Amino acid sequence: MSRGHVDALGFEYVRLQEPIRLDRVARRPVVVKPRGLISGAAYEVCCAKSDCQASRSGKDLMDKGIEIGSVKANELIFLNLPHYPGSGQDKTPPAPPTQVTKRIGSNLGVQGIEIGWVPGSDNNWVSYYEVLKDGGLLDTVAKGNFFFCHEGTARNELQSRYEVRTVDGDGNRSPSVPAQEVGGEPETYRALGGFSPTQGANQWKYEEAVESGKFRRLRWNSGGYEGRWVGSGWARIGRIWMQPGAQSDVSRTFVAPAKGVLTISGSIRKDPSSENGRPVRACILHKDRQIWPISGWAEIPPVFSKEVSYRLEDIAVEAGDTVRFFLQRTGHPAPDTVIWDPTVVIERMK
Numbered sequence: 001m002s003r004g005h006v007d008a009l010g011f012e013y014v015r016l017q018e019p020i021r022l023d024r025v026a027r028r029p030v031v032v033k034p035r036g037l038i039s040g041a042a043y044e045v046c047c048a049k050s051d052c053q054a055s056r057s058g059k060d061l062m063d064k065g066i067e068i069g070s071v072k073a074n075e076l077i078f079l080n081l082p083h084y085p086g087s088g089q090d091k092t093p094p095a096p097p098t099q100v101t102k103r104i105g106s107n108l109g110v111q112g113i114e115i116g117w118v119p120g121s122d123n124n125w126v127s128y129y130e131v132l133k134d135g136g137l138l139d140t141v142a143k144g145n146f147f148f149c150h151e152g153t154a155r156n157e158l159q160s161r162y163e164v165r166t167v168d169g170d171g172n173r174s175p176s177v178p179a180q181e182v183g184g185e186p187e188t189y190r191a192l193g194g195f196s197p198t199q200g201a202n203q204w205k206y207e208e209a210v211e212s213g214k215f216r217r218l219r220w221n222s223g224g225y226e227g228r229w230v231g232s233g234w235a236r237i238g239r240i241w242m243q244p245g246a247q248s249d250v251s252r253t254f255v256a257p258a259k260g261v262l263t264i265s266g267s268i269r270k271d272p273s274s275e276n277g278r279p280v281r282a283c284i285l286h287k288d289r290q291i292w293p294i295s296g297w298a299e300i301p302p303v304f305s306k307e308v309s310y311r312l313e314d315i316a317v318e319a320g321d322t323v324r325f326f327l328q329r330t331g332h333p334a335p336d337t338v339i340w341d342p343t344v345v346i347e348r349m350k
């Protein structure tokens with residue numbers, strides 16, 4: 001062979017002294033010979049793609065094998081599984097789930113609608129459940145007997161018609177069972193689940209005050225591992241953490257969605273990364289009125305292990321009222337991160 005050139009991809013080409021001739025050969029069937037079968041036992045053979053259905057002894061299968069004329073992609077050979085899911089042999093619809101319920105619940109701080117049920121059954125194989133909302137398919141559940149609707153305004157749609165039905169391995173469906181409402185959680189807003197890159201989304205805004213009493217909105221910054229709101233100096237607000245600036249106060253601000261009565265609870269502690277010996281000062285404001293602590297500031301000790309807790313009840317609000325979870329500027333040009341994941345429960349009033 002003589003040496004050839006190397007192309008841009010690094011392949012080197014050479015000229016063969018003896019050309020290779022590729023001849024088409026007659027296609028022969030593929031024979032698959034299973035091993036380890038019980039010689040005297042009978043086996044039902046079937047294939048996912050080809051027609052190889054037969055009833056044969058273990059000895060015959062091991063000696064002569066299973067012959068497939070043309071093997072299609074993703075072919076599977078089943079031994080003694082004539083009713084495997086997708087075989088098309090199951091014509092009997094499954095039994096529906098029972099005790100289908102719907103309720104308001106939370107997962108990872110996000111409130112939504114929990115749909116639960118007691119499993120249905122099938123003569124052969126339960127493959128999955130379909131969850132329907134107002135007659136349309138919402139999602140499928142192949143593991144467990146629970147579904148959580150939380151996209152967008154899902155939690156406001158408890159009165160929609162939710163139904164669940166069983167689907168077997170051959171796609172037969174049971175009748176749909178409507179979900180009955182059961183007791184759930186009160187309407188709750190929490191920083192953990194409500195945090196987002198949109199000011200005002202999920203009733204939360206992110207602000208700073210450079211001059212006393214004048215709030216301005218922070219800017220979204222996609223840095224960090226999931227983004228954060230940033231302002232002057234070190235002023236930052238993340239999902240469950242906040243950081244005042246040297247010269248700017250920061251506020252995670254709840255905006256009441258309706259007239260009602262609030263219960264406000266949570267705890268505040270310094271992040272382990274900022275155990276720098278300096279306390280941070282916090283308070284909670286309803287509009288312009290401080291509601292916690294009664295006067296002055298709550299001082300957050302400079303160690304992670306010491307948290308400051310609060311619980312405020314019967315806070316009457318009108319729609320659009322603000323409740324500010326507020327940290328005072330530090331005067332130090334260094335980060336003073338605080339973990340603060342406030343929870344607000346509202347009981348709406350007519």
Ligand SMILES: [Ca+2]
Nearest residue numbers: 090092122168
């Ligand atoms: Ca069935």
